[in-house]
């Protein structure tokens with residue numbers, strides 16, 4: 001059946017698609033989970049292999065029509081869920097051959113100025129990717145100066161967080177801040193030497209608000225743990241991250257719960273080796289987009305792909321991961 005490609009689908013460039021397909025290895029068939037459906041590029045590429053079965057998740061209701069259309073085309077082999085990927089283990093009891101995460105927002109979300117993710121927007125301060133309890137407008141207008149400073153400093157890694165938070169509070173005393181361009185003006189006024197830097201002065205504050213509104217760190221931690229639970233022995237978990245907090249978490253999880261970490265010495269007798277590692281020997285090498293891909297799609301330049309292979313060991317909850325990143329989890333829960 002031939003189906004038309006919608007403008008939503010066309011507005012999205014998949015990142016490292018060939019690398020994702022090569023590592024997932026769908027040629028022999030199997031069960032694949034695309035945790036971040038977006039424009040559906042990975043799911044569609046996996047479905048091109050006739051023996052595959054694919055399910056997808058996305059929290060954004062805007063992509064439901066793309067998911068439904070693909071369900072129509074591949075009735076027996078594809079299912080879309082408008083759910084957060086932290087809920088991955090709630091929909092089925094089947095073990096997966098590969099589980100893929102392409103983190104962050106899609107260009108579909110960024111390019112829709114009404115969603116408030118873009119600095120170019122003059123629309124309301126929303127920044128929700130879907131299924132959230134709070135908007136950026138509520139954060140900006142209701143949170144204390146100290147809370148705003150912490151969010152901008154920790155999630156945005158923004159050195160001038162104090163000044164930005166102070167100016168937000170000063171400004172909202174005069175009038176409620178409701179539009180993206182109003183916030184952009186406050187940030188620009190707060191930052192030093194903004195015009196000498198390559199990166200937009202609002203980048204870090206916007207990243208911070210987006211992470212907070214969407215509880216991205218709790219989602220990532222719960223998502224990767226629940227994915228590991230339902231991965232087949234020998235199955236692969238692949239994660240593309242775009243900022244340093246995400247990559248730090250992924251790297252820590254893969255390296256600290258893998259065989260190379262758990263085995264203290266290769267001279268130890270086999271009986272003494274820790275059998276609780278979740279992943280086989282982990283290759284720390286990061287995979288990055290080729291220069292050719294970056295030339296076509298500039299926003300792919302900060303993408304980092306890491307993957308790990310599930311061991312045969314029984315699943316043990318990696319609670320150490322939550323302890324290690326408690327600073328982020330507690331900050332996301334500041335108003336819960």
Ligand SMILES: C[S@@+](CC[C@H](N)C(=O)[O-])C[C@H]1O[C@@H](n2cnc3c(N)ncnc32)[C@H](O)[C@@H]1O
Nearest residue numbers: 014036038039040041058059084085102106219
């Ligand atoms: C970078 S895009 C993925 C693009 C997709 N790989 C493609 O090539 O078309 C990320 C998508 O993941 C979704 N997303 C982000 N966090 C999520 C979460 N916790 N649960 C479910 N979906 C999420 C976003 O709504 C967005 O559509």
